[in-house]
Amino acid sequence: MGDQATAPAQSQRAVKPPPAIADYGVIGDCRSAALVSRNGSIDWLCWPRFDSPSIFAALLDQECGGYWSISPIADYAAERRYVPESNVLETRFTTRSGSALLTDLMPVRDSAPASMVPDHEIIRRLTCNSRELEFEIALVPRADYGEKSPAIRSIGNLGLRIECNGGVFWLRSSIPLHIDGASAFARIPLKAGDSILFSLSYSRESPAVLPALEQIPRRIDACVEWWQGWARSARYDGDFRDEVIRSALTLKLLTFAPSGAIIAAPTTSLPERIGGSLNWDYRYCWLRDASLTIRALLELGYWEEATAFLDWTLHATRLTQPELRILYTVYGNPPPKERESPMLRGYRGSAPVRIGNAARDQLQLDVYGEVVDAAAQYAFHGGYLDRDMQRVLIGLGNYVVKHWDLLDEGIWEPRTGRRNHTHSRLLCWTALDRLISLSKQGKVTGAPLNEIKKECDAIRRQIERRGWNESIQSYVSELDGDRLDSSLLLLSWYGFEKPDSARMRSTYRAIRERLGTPEGLLYRSETLPPEGTFAICSFWEAEYLALGGGSVQQTRDLMNTFSIHRNDLGLYGEEIDASTGQALGNFPQAFTHVGFIGAALSLDQREKGEQQLAHRPESATPQQSHQNQAA
Amino acid sequence: MNWASWILSGFTATLALSTLLATSHGLGLTSMNIPYIVGTVVTPDREKARLYGFFVHLLNGWAFSILYVLIFEARHMVNWWLGLLIGLAHALFVLTVGMSLLPIFHPRMATERHGPTVRRQLEPPGFMALNYGYQTPIAVFLSHATFGAILGSLYHLR
Numbered sequence: 001m002g003d004q005a006t007a008p009a010q011s012q013r014a015v016k017p018p019p020a021i022a023d024y025g026v027i028g029d030c031r032s033a034a035l036v037s038r039n040g041s042i043d044w045l046c047w048p049r050f051d052s053p054s055i056f057a058a059l060l061d062q063e064c065g066g067y068w069s070i071s072p073i074a075d076y077a078a079e080r081r082y083v084p085e086s087n088v089l090e091t092r093f094t095t096r097s098g099s100a101l102l103t104d105l106m107p108v109r110d111s112a113p114a115s116m117v118p119d120h121e122i123i124r125r126l127t128c129n130s131r132e133l134e135f136e137i138a139l140v141p142r143a144d145y146g147e148k149s150p151a152i153r154s155i156g157n158l159g160l161r162i163e164c165n166g167g168v169f170w171l172r173s174s175i176p177l178h179i180d181g182a183s184a185f186a187r188i189p190l191k192a193g194d195s196i197l198f199s200l201s202y203s204r205e206s207p208a209v210l211p212a213l214e215q216i217p218r219r220i221d222a223c224v225e226w227w228q229g230w231a232r233s234a235r236y237d238g239d240f241r242d243e244v245i246r247s248a249l250t251l252k253l254l255t256f257a258p259s260g261a262i263i264a265a266p267t268t269s270l271p272e273r274i275g276g277s278l279n280w281d282y283r284y285c286w287l288r289d290a291s292l293t294i295r296a297l298l299e300l301g302y303w304e305e306a307t308a309f310l311d312w313t314l315h316a317t318r319l320t321q322p323e324l325r326i327l328y329t330v331y332g333n334p335p336p337k338e339r340e341s342p343m344l345r346g347y348r349g350s351a352p353v354r355i356g357n358a359a360r361d362q363l364q365l366d367v368y369g370e371v372v373d374a375a376a377q378y379a380f381h382g383g384y385l386d387r388d389m390q391r392v393l394i395g396l397g398n399y400v401v402k403h404w405d406l407l408d409e410g411i412w413e414p415r416t417g418r419r420n421h422t423h424s425r426l427l428c429w430t431a432l433d434r435l436i437s438l439s440k441q442g443k444v445t446g447a448p449l450n451e452i453k454k455e456c457d458a459i460r461r462q463i464e465r466r467g468w469n470e471s472i473q474s475y476v477s478e479l480d481g482d483r484l485d486s487s488l489l490l491l492s493w494y495g496f497e498k499p500d501s502a503r504m505r506s507t508y509r510a511i512r513e514r515l516g517t518p519e520g521l522l523y524r525s526e527t528l529p530p531e532g533t534f535a536i537c538s539f540w541e542a543e544y545l546a547l548g549g550g551s552v553q554q555t556r557d558l559m560n561t562f563s564i565h566r567n568d569l570g571l572y573g574e575e576i577d578a579s580t581g582q583a584l585g586n587f588p589q590a591f592t593h594v595g596f597i598g599a600a601l602s603l604d605q606r607e608k609g610e611q612q613l614a615h616r617p618e619s620a621t622p623q624q625s626h627q628n629q630a631a
Numbered sequence: 632m633n634w635a636s637w638i639l640s641g642f643t644a645t646l647a648l649s650t651l652l653a654t655s656h657g658l659g660l661t662s663m664n665i666p667y668i669v670g671t672v673v674t675p676d677r678e679k680a681r682l683y684g685f686f687v688h689l690l691n692g693w694a695f696s697i698l699y700v701l702i703f704e705a706r707h708m709v710n711w712w713l714g715l716l717i718g719l720a721h722a723l724f725v726l727t728v729g730m731s732l733l734p735i736f737h738p739r740m741a742t743e744r745h746g747p748t749v750r751r752q753l754e755p756p757g758f759m760a761l762n763y764g765y766q767t768p769i770a771v772f773l774s775h776a777t778f779g780a781i782l783g784s785l786y787h788l789r
């Protein structure tokens with residue numbers, strides 16, 4: 001079969017807009033990830049880490065970004081799925097003349113312990129299932145976000161060698177590829193039963209491991225088994241099991257295994273508005289996601305991941321403690337300074353493409369509450385906080401005691417200056433409230449409780465007085481303001497307000513009225529430039545209803561309504577265009593999947609009459625003044 | 632031969648050689664990881680290979696230094712520049728003869744002729760180990776020259 005491969009004069013791929021964001025699937029190895037389009041093209045890959053420079057970035061520029069495609073030459077229809085309970089992607093191409101199955105995966109190192117495997121690898125297997133069809137394969141590597149076209153050398157039977165990005169890429173395949181400048185191509189007719197194999201690997205260390213192609217089928221099976229074994233251990237048997245497992249698998253895929261960090265998304269600069277400039281680099285770890293993430297992992301029974309993530313959160317931040325940055329790299333370093341790519345023109349012209357994130361210099365006081373709450377959840381679920389962890393938590397508490405009244409940029413990271421954000425105050429209150437709870441239960445000792453209680457009460461009073469707007473009968477986004485944002489739905493989640501309190505019900509009505517869409521989606525805020533509806537906000541809404549703000553049926557209806565905005569693989573982006581239903585923003589988004597898991601867990605717990613949200617068994621500082629007031 | 636002096640100078644020079652090679656690797660001068668190459672002779676496990684390889688390479692360097700010492704003794708002369716010259720010759724031998732023979736002797740190294748197999752999957756070094764980075768010969772010459780110079784400085788003739 002290998003002899004039948006021929007060299008096309010040049011790639012048949014015309015320069016055209018990239019597929020819709022939701023037309024991408026993701027594969028990964030818990031160290032890095034790649035986006036594979038419905039057309040069989042890997043259009044995004046950064047090695048060796050999530051935030052390393054790209055080698056394929058056609059997602060952001062079809063012409064100079066680089067890609068690796070395997071697709072039929074004739075017109076085709078494509079269907080795809082993940083092998084059940086795994087992150088192994090299968091794309092079935094059907095043409096008039098036949099059909100073939102493309103399997104894509106990045107082997108997880110743990111699936112082959114103690115054996116010789118490449119540091120980083122993508123395996124692709126193309127199998128013709130019926131009759132015959134012709135494929136074109138195009139490998140077009142472009143290093144450093146499209147800035148370099150590295151030379152490809154053929155090294156005999158070892159494969160094709162590409163030296164760039166500080167390491168060596170090797171492409172091994174069961175058919176020869178023909179080098180044309182800085183690209184390699186092949187055309188191959190396939191008949192039923194034919195199978196061709198590819199392995200693209202990367203190593204920064206020599207000698208690199210060059211995998212034997214004959215081992216690939218066995219390695220694919222091993223990887224599928226590894227993912228399925230991991231997925232099967234999830235402790236959830238509710239009505240949304242398939243969706244919850246897909247979200248958990250996505251979360252695991254976005255985990256950087258060596259450190260336990262979880263990145264927000266594997267991409268940069270997928271736009272929040274097509275053609276706009278709201279394009280950010282999300283390949284870092286936001287501390288803000290800590291609390292909801294820990295809760296999802298713990299209640300699904302993934303203790304190992306939860307422990308690793310908490311360890312990362314408390315230890316990776318030690319260089320800046322007691323001050324916390326907003327985001328970190330997977331090893332706990334500050335992300336690089338934000339710059340704009342000189343080459344990549346952006347997804348469908350959405351410029352600029354940003355590398356690094358300027359939010360690193362922002363002050364967002366909510367992160368303190370997130371981190372302390374994450375640790376509290378861990379402890380309340382039965383985890384042990386050692387002396388070092390306790391010291392860190394007390395240090396964070398002391399910082400909050402001194403600084404909670406500062407202006408900050410807040411949860412939505414606007415680049416328009418600092419304000420008095422109610423959500424930030426809420427999380428400062430959460431930090432102190434949890435420290436009091438942890439101290440009462442003996443899980444943290446040595447905290448200055450008198451001072452903490454005093455400031456905790458002061459924050460509560462301020463939120464109740466200045467975070468509440470009597471004229472619109474709602475909590476508001478900024479103290480003494482009159483605008484709303486969806487993060488106010490979390491007042492119940494963190495235990496500040498009971499979900500069925502008059503104030504909370506009234507706030508919910510106002511949010512739905514001002515930020516809701518007829519399709520049932522939610523915008524995050526009234527103040528930001530136009531963008532899509534924010535996916536996580538809909539899950540906050542669902543969870544608010546599940547916690548007691550609404551009925552079981554209301555929650556279920558909302559979750560069912562929202563589930564049509566998943567793509568065919570079960571993946572969510574950051575935002576959804578309310579008019580078209582298209583995914584917007586970086587993809588897939590860990591925070592959205594965390595939100596979905598949380599809502600599903602709370603719904604399931606409510607239906608079963610189980611305790612919800614173990615991190616706030618009882619608010620340590622009781623809700624006082626307004627509880628008896630009618631809104 | 633001054634055994635005590637050989638043990639001390641050989642050990643010190645080998646430590647310096649290992650440190651320089653590791654530093655060259657860390658600084659990006661070469662991607663070559665000698666302990667990994669040596670260790671994979673006995674195990675396919677990456678972490679174990681690095682550990683075993685480090686100790687085997689240490690012992691190997693120590694043993695190899697005896698050749699330098701024998702040359703010093705044969706010439707009744709020892710100084711840093713003679714050691715450095717022997718080191719440069721040693722490096723040339725390693726890069727040319729040693730590296731070309733490595734895929735034959737190493738049980739897990741592939742060859743360009745046959746390609747990787749289930750057992751042999753490691754990338755071969757190529758001429759002068761240039762597959763491991765075009766500056767690899769510089770790192771090898773530098774580290775072996777230092778190895779020889781330290782031996783020449785520390786060893787005392789009997």
